[in-house]
Amino acid sequence: MKLLSDTLDRVKPSPTIAVTNKAQELKAAGHDVIGLGAGEPDFDTPQHIKDAAVVAIAMGKTKYTAVDGIKELKEAVCAKFKRDNKLSYEPNQVSVSSGGKQILYNALMATLNEGDEVVIPAPYWVSYPDMVLLVGGTPVIAQASVQTNYKLTADQLEAAITPNTKWFIFNSPSNPTGAGYTWDELKELTDVLMRHPHVWVMSDDMYEFLAYDGFKFCTPAEVEPRLYDRTLTTNGVSKAYAMTGWRIGYAAGPAELIAAMRKVQSQSTSNPCTISQWAAVEALNGQHDFIADNNEIFVRRRNLVVDMLNAAEGISCPVPEGAFYVYPSISGVIGKTSAGGTKIENDEIFANALLEETGVAVVFGAAFGLSPNFRVSYATSDEALKEACARIQTFCASMTD
Numbered sequence: 001m002k003l004l005s006d007t008l009d010r011v012k013p014s015p016t017i018a019v020t021n022k023a024q025e026l027k028a029a030g031h032d033v034i035g036l037g038a039g040e041p042d043f044d045t046p047q048h049i050k051d052a053a054v055v056a057i058a059m060g061k062t063k064y065t066a067v068d069g070i071k072e073l074k075e076a077v078c079a080k081f082k083r084d085n086k087l088s089y090e091p092n093q094v095s096v097s098s099g100g101k102q103i104l105y106n107a108l109m110a111t112l113n114e115g116d117e118v119v120i121p122a123p124y125w126v127s128y129p130d131m132v133l134l135v136g137g138t139p140v141i142a143q144a145s146v147q148t149n150y151k152l153t154a155d156q157l158e159a160a161i162t163p164n165t166k167w168f169i170f171n172s173p174s175n176p177t178g179a180g181y182t183w184d185e186l187k188e189l190t191d192v193l194m195r196h197p198h199v200w201v202m203s204d205d206m207y208e209f210l211a212y213d214g215f216k217f218c219t220p221a222e223v224e225p226r227l228y229d230r231t232l233t234t235n236g237v238s239k240a241y242a243m244t245g246w247r248i249g250y251a252a253g254p255a256e257l258i259a260a261m262r263k264v265q266s267q268s269t270s271n272p273c274t275i276s277q278w279a280a281v282e283a284l285n286g287q288h289d290f291i292a293d294n295n296e297i298f299v300r301r302r303n304l305v306v307d308m309l310n311a312a313e314g315i316s317c318p319v320p321e322g323a324f325y326v327y328p329s330i331s332g333v334i335g336k337t338s339a340g341g342t343k344i345e346n347d348e349i350f351a352n353a354l355l356e357e358t359g360v361a362v363v364f365g366a367a368f369g370l371s372p373n374f375r376v377s378y379a380t381s382d383e384a385l386k387e388a389c390a391r392i393q394t395f396c397a398s399m400t401d
């Protein structure tokens, strides 16, 4: 009997983690490497949130809690949805997990049967298709294009839906493109969903607060209230509050779905870290001024990166509305040969050659389902970004036909 399960053959390890590992290996071997692969803010968790965790420890709040979150955090989540998204939920409609990733996994695990399809717009966050495969569902990729700044159109969504579609996963602002849907753009998609009442909506709002240039965030159940009964709105404290390591994500939706997700969690991980939950209560209920300060830094970095990448030969980079990623197209360098002698046949070869010849680590577009592109995370210092983009410019300028 073989050791490993057949399920494991269906999924691949995260390509973003693979890039980070390769960059670390090269660094350890003494190479001058600049990593633009990380999916987390370089800021520290705000002090008042850390203090709340210290108080929780001092007060002995260190035991098991209710499986899907303490009452205080569920109430804070309800208040957040009301305040920011005009959505009304009761605590029994709220689930708290060890990160946004576990929330999504629980929801898919709790609902997918063999043959059930999940429509995922590409470019997508790397984990969506593999999570669907892991729990036995079928990912159906709906390709967006650079012409619409990587946003899915109504026709593209309509074409992807079949009688077997169970979920549509929506993510705005997006990882990997940073693209954010306006109210009108999202309304076009929710109009399609209204014509298909068997399709549920999983909205991944993880980058809600990382939006720039006055972009107004909106979420499907807010834009089309008639979707409320078949929408799971997910979010978390990881990105906006610089709390990636604390592992707290949350969601709100129909009580029956939330109860099913609780059942999955009760037989896998039980409650998310108690101390982190108390820190998350402070994050959601406490002051939020630091988000605007952080966003000022992010927008400056975004502009720097977009300008420098657009100045690189053969690269074209749209200006995204949010998150901390840009997703430039490299169609202008495909077929050329790098100074180190590598023929750039696709974006994976481009990213490998870039790392080996210049020490800049980025994630290739095929990992996110749309090529030829690469993803840059600009959640790092201005100096590192300037140096990395200058190296990318030199790398492209020295290519030959």
Ligand SMILES: Cc1ncc(COP(=O)(O)O)c(C=O)c1O
Pocket (backbone or CB within 6 Å): 039, 098, 099, 100, 101, 102, 125, 171, 174, 175, 204, 206, 236, 237, 238, 244, 247, 248, 249
């Ligand atoms: C779009 C998106 N959703 C969810 C997550 C998961 O966040 P967490 O770290 O809270 O599990 C990420 C993290 O990279 C993400 O980019």
